[in-house]
Amino acid sequence: MKIAVTGGSGKLGRHVVRRLTKEGHWVLNLDRVGERSPGLVVVDLRDYGQVVDAFLGVDRRHSGFDAVVHLGAVPAPGLMSDAATFENNMLSTYNVFQAARRAGIKKVVYASSETVLGTPFDVDPPYIPVDEEYPARPETTYALVKRLEEQMAIELTRWDPELSIVGLRFSNVMDPEDYEAFPSFDADAMLRKWNLWGYIDGRDGAQAVLRALENGKPGFEAFIIASPDTVMSRSSASLAAEVYPNVKVTKDLGEHETLLSIDKARRLLGFDPEYTWRTSSPSTGTD
Template sequence: MRIGVTGSGGKLGRATVERLRAEGNTVSGFDLTGTPGPGFTRVDLTDFGQTLDAFLSVTARHDGLDALVHLAAIPVNGLVPDAATFHNNVTVSFNALFAAHRAGIRTIVLASSITAMGFPFDQAPPALPVDETYTSANNTYGLGKVAEEAIAAQLVHWAPDTSITALRFTNVVAADEYGTFERAGESDYRRDLVGSWVDARDGALAVSLALAHAAPGFEVYNVAAPDSGCAAPSRELAERWFPGTPVADDLGEFESLMSTRRIRERLGFVAEHDWR
């Protein structure tokens, strides 16, 4: 396929571009920074005109797209004022989704986040492992992701063959960042992430699977490693962090408390990297 990737210069974006190209796709990267060249165009995605123009075609770069992977965003709260985080990210996502609609791109994968489902979990989730049925935003980044999911869920009705898959990524770890797991034995390590993590290369695998299994309609999947990023057993972590919260009877010894059961069962997602 001819696939556009927004946020192609980011940690997850780079891994995604690399994987999709290795699979034989023609990939066009779009980002605010980077060196223009074959396969990459600088685009200000806050500008709808630039976004639509870039998706339709770019001279000497591409002549149209079959699918869009939208990853571009201010990645966390705190880099700019809170309201600016929301305004930027929701505007960029609306522009990307609506431009794709106008350009006739009917297969879209959208980066959502664990922040749309309770992060940093100051309040306990209703059950563990926490799954895609739970939505709760506690900062403006998460609120933006909830809004973006809502926009996507409506846009799929505007053209009957549209497929939009929202992937709720947890903390993405690059191949050179495994040193962070030196703290895995600490009692509150990754508590705000319910112990979860995902290797950037496995995040790219989830994107690839979402594209391959695209079907008309809107779907949401959690994306995390199947096992937690903590040294302690998961049931012990659940009791320590969220005493009294119901825990699945069949919870695996080190199974992630951010459920990946849906994406494993429906898309066949099996992470290829483990910090252990």
């Protein structure tokens, strides 16, 4: 496929561009930043004209796309003012979704977020492991935008029954060099309780994007994308019991099993994470 990746210069975006290219797809990065190269076109996603023009064609570079992967955004709460975060992310996503529709692109995969699940979980989650079944509970402006993006995707796919939009609720994206800090989390279970001790290796995040492009169906679906284990050396059951004693645990937990359920992504997308901080190399499965 010919694929546009917005935000391809970012932490997750670099992995996505690399993986899609490795799989034989033709990829163009649309971003405001990045080194000058044949693989980058500078686009301000807040400007609808620039986005739709880039999707339709850029001189000798391309004449249209088969799919869009939308990762370009303010990537976390608290990096900018609330109003600036809302304006940037909401407007950019509307422009990308609408420009894709105008360009006749029927396959869109984009970065939603684990934050819609209720992080930092100062209010107890309804049950553990959390999944996609309970209503979204945004607790920050950043998470509110992610929730509104999902609702927008629901309506746009209702308007266009052939359109496929997949929202990937990524956990905290990590590179191998980030894993050096993980042992320091063990001393205090509260340090990483804000996202139920979850994370996603950027290489597995890229795999999730690839699987969503391959297996996404018409309509909208959201999927939690996390690593199969936690950031902790302690058992997942002991963490849940200590920090969330009043929350129902709905299954017998593996020793280090993620509390951000990836069962739906495994089942419907074929997502099969390969990397864990415990080895930082391909794994053969969950702990």
